[in-house]
Amino acid sequence: MTTTRTIPPNVHQSWHAQPSTAVVAALESSLDLGLTADAAATRLAHFGHNALDEHAQRSRWEILLAQFISPLILILIAAAIITTALGKISDTIVISVILVLNAVIGYVQEHRADRSVHALMQLAAPSATVIRDGRTQRIAAKQLTIGDIVILESGDLVPADLRVLTATQLRVDESLLTGESVPVQKNTNPVGDAALPADRLSMVFKGSTVAAGRARGIVTAIGADTQLGDIATQIRAQDRPKTPLQQRMNRLAYVITAAVLGATVVAFVLGLWLGNPLEEMFLTAVALAVAVIPEGLPIAFTVAMALGVRRMAAHNAVVRSLPAVETLGSTTVIGSDKTGTLTANQMTVVEIYADSQHHHGPFTSTHPQALTPALTSILYATEAKLTLDGDTIVERQGDPTETALLALAHDCGIDVNLPRTLLVTVPFESDRQYMYVIVDDDGPVLHLKGAPERVLARCTTQASGTGDKPLDHDALVAAQDAMARRGLRVLASASLRLDENTPLDQDAPIDATNLTFTGLFGLKDPPRQGVIQAIADVRAAGVRVVMITGDHATTAQAIAEELLLADNTTVLTGDEVEQRDDATLANDVTHVSVFARVTPKHKLRIVAALQSHGHVVAVTGDGVNDGPALKAANIGIAMGQSGTDVAREASDMVLTDDNFVSIARAITEGRVVFANVRKVTYFLLSTGAATILAILATILGGLGLPYTPAALLWLNVVTNGVQDVALAFETAEPDILNEPPRSPSEGIVSRILWERAILTGVMLAAGSLWLYLWAQQADAPLAQQRGAALTALVVGMATHAYNARSTSRSVFKAGLRGNRLLLSASIIALGMHGIALTFGPLQNLLGISLFAAGGWLRIGGVCLAVIAISELHKWVRRPKTQARNVT
Numbered sequence: 001m002t003t004t005r006t007i008p009p010n011v012h013q014s015w016h017a018q019p020s021t022a023v024v025a026a027l028e029s030s031l032d033l034g035l036t037a038d039a040a041a042t043r044l045a046h047f048g049h050n051a052l053d054e055h056a057q058r059s060r061w062e063i064l065l066a067q068f069i070s071p072l073i074l075i076l077i078a079a080a081i082i083t084t085a086l087g088k089i090s091d092t093i094v095i096s097v098i099l100v101l102n103a104v105i106g107y108v109q110e111h112r113a114d115r116s117v118h119a120l121m122q123l124a125a126p127s128a129t130v131i132r133d134g135r136t137q138r139i140a141a142k143q144l145t146i147g148d149i150v151i152l153e154s155g156d157l158v159p160a161d162l163r164v165l166t167a168t169q170l171r172v173d174e175s176l177l178t179g180e181s182v183p184v185q186k187n188t189n190p191v192g193d194a195a196l197p198a199d200r201l202s203m204v205f206k207g208s209t210v211a212a213g214r215a216r217g218i219v220t221a222i223g224a225d226t227q228l229g230d231i232a233t234q235i236r237a238q239d240r241p242k243t244p245l246q247q248r249m250n251r252l253a254y255v256i257t258a259a260v261l262g263a264t265v266v267a268f269v270l271g272l273w274l275g276n277p278l279e280e281m282f283l284t285a286v287a288l289a290v291a292v293i294p295e296g297l298p299i300a301f302t303v304a305m306a307l308g309v310r311r312m313a314a315h316n317a318v319v320r321s322l323p324a325v326e327t328l329g330s331t332t333v334i335g336s337d338k339t340g341t342l343t344a345n346q347m348t349v350v351e352i353y354a355d356s357q358h359h360h361g362p363f364t365s366t367h368p369q370a371l372t373p374a375l376t377s378i379l380y381a382t383e384a385k386l387t388l389d390g391d392t393i394v395e396r397q398g399d400p401t402e403t404a405l406l407a408l409a410h411d412c413g414i415d416v417n418l419p420r421t422l423l424v425t426v427p428f429e430s431d432r433q434y435m436y437v438i439v440d441d442d443g444p445v446l447h448l449k450g451a452p453e454r455v456l457a458r459c460t461t462q463a464s465g466t467g468d469k470p471l472d473h474d475a476l477v478a479a480q481d482a483m484a485r486r487g488l489r490v491l492a493s494a495s496l497r498l499d500e501n502t503p504l505d506q507d508a509p510i511d512a513t514n515l516t517f518t519g520l521f522g523l524k525d526p527p528r529q530g531v532i533q534a535i536a537d538v539r540a541a542g543v544r545v546v547m548i549t550g551d552h553a554t555t556a557q558a559i560a561e562e563l564l565l566a567d568n569t570t571v572l573t574g575d576e577v578e579q580r581d582d583a584t585l586a587n588d589v590t591h592v593s594v595f596a597r598v599t600p601k602h603k604l605r606i607v608a609a610l611q612s613h614g615h616v617v618a619v620t621g622d623g624v625n626d627g628p629a630l631k632a633a634n635i636g637i638a639m640g641q642s643g644t645d646v647a648r649e650a651s652d653m654v655l656t657d658d659n660f661v662s663i664a665r666a667i668t669e670g671r672v673v674f675a676n677v678r679k680v681t682y683f684l685l686s687t688g689a690a691t692i693l694a695i696l697a698t699i700l701g702g703l704g705l706p707y708t709p710a711a712l713l714w715l716n717v718v719t720n721g722v723q724d725v726a727l728a729f730e731t732a733e734p735d736i737l738n739e740p741p742r743s744p745s746e747g748i749v750s751r752i753l754w755e756r757a758i759l760t761g762v763m764l765a766a767g768s769l770w771l772y773l774w775a776q777q778a779d780a781p782l783a784q785q786r787g788a789a790l791t792a793l794v795v796g797m798a799t800h801a802y803n804a805r806s807t808s809r810s811v812f813k814a815g816l817r818g819n820r821l822l823l824s825a826s827i828i829a830l831g832m833h834g835i836a837l838t839f840g841p842l843q844n845l846l847g848i849s850l851f852a853a854g855g856w857l858r859i860g861g862v863c864l865a866v867i868a869i870s871e872l873h874k875w876v877r878r879p880k881t882q883a884r885n886v887t
């Protein structure tokens, strides 16, 4: 069959009803070579991408519009209309400037955030294995086109509608399409033309997952033409949901707005009652509301989230769902796989037990004769491949356990690329814990390898130098145990010469139990670099780490001890989990730190048991059956390198390097996001409180208003406008991992912060009034009095932004330059205010002018006082923060 450049004439046919060879011919492809790169490119251009109408990104206009439809902004717009109606055009101008400034900052930040978050999430987009130009390659699923030959393995997400061309025990979960959760066996036989999609056993459909087995298929439909495409248009999810923190923040913003409006009305009524002119009071009330409403909060939130997503991606954690960013920060338990996540997945065979003896590596071509049967088993029972250049291994393809075993055979001087006739291959699946092949070696011979318990259960004899002997089960178990105690991952091998007449059907597993045991292999897999430190770090941060592994209990325990996973390593096995009811298991999970020989089904129960204690559980997974546990966990973490598509689809986060260290980093970043949102909110609360208090006090004291409406609006520009967003850029505080996880129900602003916001607010207000009165008493002109009062607030608030950089640490420890953006924001804000104080037109607009030099000294005093009160409160409240930490 040849591949051509042409587009096949008719791609809409009943492919399920035709023989597979006819389908390949009609679609002008080839089972072994696939399409040529050229043909694929031509077809891709013709048929378009294999993508459902993607969850559309918001357009620029939508983002811009969104800046104006928040209730906070609507109040501003109303204020602008009112001031225009009253003929106060200068106020209208200032309000408009605020509106535009807010919209621009909001737009720029959100646009950038949207783009980068979208781009980062794409990193976790599905891919597919295809054959093109005769080469097997991994491409983005989007790039698939009609006629592509796709290779499917268990755990893969079916990337398009495919006609099955070859199949080995292929079972496919089509629940997304049919609602039927039992996997369906598929094969290559054509079905009736009129068969409904659910009955088309010769087809696999986009969006279903391969539950078991292997297959090759040819792409017959892509994108919206697939069966899923039909459904997707009906069920497409609208609007992205708001994250819990976002919802809580929105509620807080409403509460603040309501409080501000209430205070404004009070100020207005009081002012009138005490004889202030109506129009002035009205404008002041409007300006006050505008100045104090925290319209910057939503922007700061977006920025904090986007930065969190970006930092996590930089540390190899790709977030798939935004709420994960904040949930991560409150994680209390991490349930981690062992192989590849905690360990390096770089395995070497260091020990072999064969012919009743332990043999220790390194192994060379002068190995004892006794090893030969064991080496023969693993040479055949494998799906891995080594590429050699002379005598050196240049590439390892396949499962690291298998390549390590092949490398051993190579070291022992065996030709690992010897041609062999494979009759049957049954691949390894974690649920089964073994794999086997049947090769033609003067008749069919079965070679099996897997977890020792599983293999030994099928053996009746063992190989020895003097022929086969009866199986010494106890000695073998003791040997395995000795290896496992040294932290080695142990596999057993066995073989059996089959009767010539044994039916060899891929799809009907052989259930032989009279095998000959050939050897035990001990593989060393060292801890990943940095994992021991990362475990120590997260444990210090009050996060428990439990290992959930398919490996043997003794091996798992030895490694857990090496990693210092817990003070006392207690192990529970999958069988024990099986025997326990939910209540007993819930009791056990409080102290067990290693779950061994567990299957994904057990994992789900372990997650539920941990959650029953109120734990926020992050769990890793890679296998085809890990989906439910990943979904059930508060944070499902999939392995980007070794993981299956199914695991990725079910997860909230994907680790591109499969590394535990990245989980620890992501938790830190999750905490940073929350901490920053909290800092911004606290800052906005305290400055808002200051402004309201100052106005209420002057009204009550009958002192005349210290700020013109325009000046209040100005305050909004030079303090809240930029400094609050700058606080969202704060990096991790050094002690962020010394604190226990935050309770998920904890409010954005804690009681301690409410207290501090009021205290510092009072101090700022008092400082401003002090300067106002000082200028009044010196008989300075009104503009100077107001200039002094306003400047005290502007400079005091700029100083206070530095207090807000840490909620617990002293401002002197946090330093001045740690946040460059904040530093520039303060310099710009103060510079602008300096201009306003001296530049005629602005002076007139704001009703202020430069005051006597003595004022500056006093303003310096106000700043010191604001720092002092914040420091004092941090200090007084610190013991209490720590007391809470212990509980």
Ligand code: ATP
Pocket (backbone or CB within 6 Å): 336, 337, 338, 339, 340, 399, 401, 402, 428, 429, 430, 431, 433, 434, 435, 449, 450, 451, 452, 489, 490, 491, 492, 548, 549, 550, 551, 552
């Ligand atoms: P984790 O779940 O932490 O990744 P794991 O990788 O050890 O742990 P599995 O891959 O489920 O878990 O392996 C379970 C057992 O199956 C291993 O201890 C080993 O004895 C056996 N085993 C693993 N890989 C193979 C393989 N390719 N062929 C045969 N047996 C295997």
